Amino acid sequence: MRALRLPGWGLPAILTDVERPSPRDGEVLLRVEAAGLCHSDLHVLDAGPAGMPFPAPFTLGHEIAGRVEAVGPAVTDVALGDPVAVYGPWGCGECPRCRAGMDNYCDRRAELPWAGAGLGRDGGMAEYVLVPSARHLEPIGELDPLQAAPMTDAALTPYHAIQRCRPALGEGSTVAVIGVGxxxxxxxxxxxxxxxxxxxxxxxxxxxxxxADRCGAHLSTGISGDTSRVLRTASGGHGVDVVLDFVGTDSTLDLSAGSLRADGELVVVGSGGGRLSVRKPGALPQGARISLPFWGTRPELTEVISLGRSGALHVEVERFPLSAALEALARLRSGQLKGRAVIVP
Ligand code: NAD
Ligand code: ZN
Ligand code: ZN
Structure with missing residues (x-):
């Protein structure tokens, strides 16, 4: 079968042929119907020869939707043909965090030779993907797989980040979203x-x-020397209650710190490699909280897919066949995509 692979750390991605896997034990083989392309895939490709804390080669693609094609002998609770989305941050499955559905914060993460689907283990940028356990499968019913695939990360990750700061997002609150990809x-x-x-x-x-305007933002602004003043003014002069930084570079972290109100919450989602000094007194306002959420929990994926099925979420999708996956990567890199690129094998 065709697959978009990282052949080794520091090497460019290639489209190549690999053997179609067969499920053993509790594994499930899916026929991939859609796989979203994430900016994290670029960070993986750009990690250089030093790589990330899991080995290459592997097939890329950590946002996956498809249909059950075959199951291992220990799988009882899914039927062939079931349409599903894949919970991607596969953990050890046994630690207290994993047993609570929080594979994203698996206690054994550092020991595992993968961070999830398409991140050390073969992912969904291929005709078929092997999922290690049926517990990672979320039924999607009639939801379009091109919508469901990006919801497993592009929606799940912000959903998780937002859940963690819900107390700060009450009546009269303001929130800045930096990076509308x-x-x-x-x-x-x-x-x-x-x-x-x-x-x-x-x-x-x-x-x-x-x-951003079409998605319901109350105000949208470009980047200038004045952006933090614009955000502070729009929030009554004192700064925003929450910043969600989906870029995470030096400049966006500075903007985030400079736009935050006292007692505000800075949520760094973007993996742009920027630095922010925690210093008292410093750039951060008094009482600031900082968090670095990773992906989302298994129960949250159920909630996100249910929001998707209710019509409350709509992913702006640019569709590419697997044969054009390298072109999709190039367009993501040059900032030419709107919303999410989704690969259809
Ligand atoms: P994307 O490329 O689709 O979107 C990024 C957006 O940021 C683009 O619209 C771009 O124009 C904008 N942008 C770039 N530089 C900017 C700047 N200086 N100021 C304002 N906007 C700027 O990326 P994505 O797939 O949405 O991913 C966003 C980030 O989140 C990436 O770093 C990715 O690796 C990371 N990520 C983190 C997690 C996690 O669990 N923490 C999960 C998924 C993705
Ligand atoms: Zn991602
Ligand atoms: Zn675990």
Missing amino acids: GLGHLAIQILRAMTPSRVFAVDVRDEALSL
């Missing part, structure tokens, strides 16, 4: 669907700002 445009929709907050969107691209 795959994750950011869904963050705006989740905020509008689940909180009374006023939502301010920030991006460097006009296209992303018009997408």
Whole structure:
């Protein structure tokens, strides 16, 4: 079968043929119907020869939807043909965190030779993908797999980040969303669907700002020396209650710290490699809380897919056949995509 692979750390991605796997024990083989392309895939490709804390080669693709094609002998609770989305942050399955459905914070993460689907283990940018356990499968019913696949990360990650700061997102609150790409445009929709907050969107691209408007942002602004003043003014002069930074570079972290109110919450989702000093007194306001959420929990994926099925979330999708996966990667890198690129094998 065809697959988009990272052949080794520091090497460019290639489209190649690999053997189609067969499920053993509790494993499930899915025929992939859609696989979303994430900016994290670029971070993986750019990790260089030092790589990430899991070995290559592997097939890329950690946002997956498909149908059950075959199951191992120990699988009892799924039927052939079932349409499902895949919970991607596969953990050890045995530690207290995993047993509570929090594979994203698996206690044995550092010992595992993978971080999830398409991150050390073969992912969904292929005709078939092997899922290690049926517990990672979320039924999607009639939901379009092109919508369901990106919801497993591009919606699940902001959903989890937003759940963690719900107390700060009450009546009269304000929130800044920095970076309105795959994750950011869904963050705006989740905020509008689940909180009374006023939502301010920030991006460097006009296209992303018009997408933010369509997703329900109350205000959208580009980047200038004045952006933190714009955000502070829009939130009554004292700064925003929450910043969700989906970029995470030096400049966006500075903007985040400079836009936050006292007692505000800075949530760093983007893996842009920026640094922010925690210093008293320093750039962060008094009482600031900082968090670095990773992906989302298994029960949250059920909630996200249910929001998707209810019509409350709509992923802006650009569709590519697997044969054009390298072109999709190039377009993501040059900032030419709107919303999420989804590969259809
Ligand atoms: P994306 O490329 O789809 O979107 C990024 C957006 O940020 C684009 O619209 C871009 O124009 C905008 N942007 C870039 N530089 C900017 C700047 N200086 N100021 C304002 N906007 C700027 O990326 P994505 O797939 O949505 O991923 C976003 C980030 O989140 C990536 O770093 C990714 O690796 C990370 N991520 C983290 C997790 C997690 O669990 N923490 C999960 C998924 C993705
Ligand atoms: Zn991702
Ligand atoms: Zn675990």
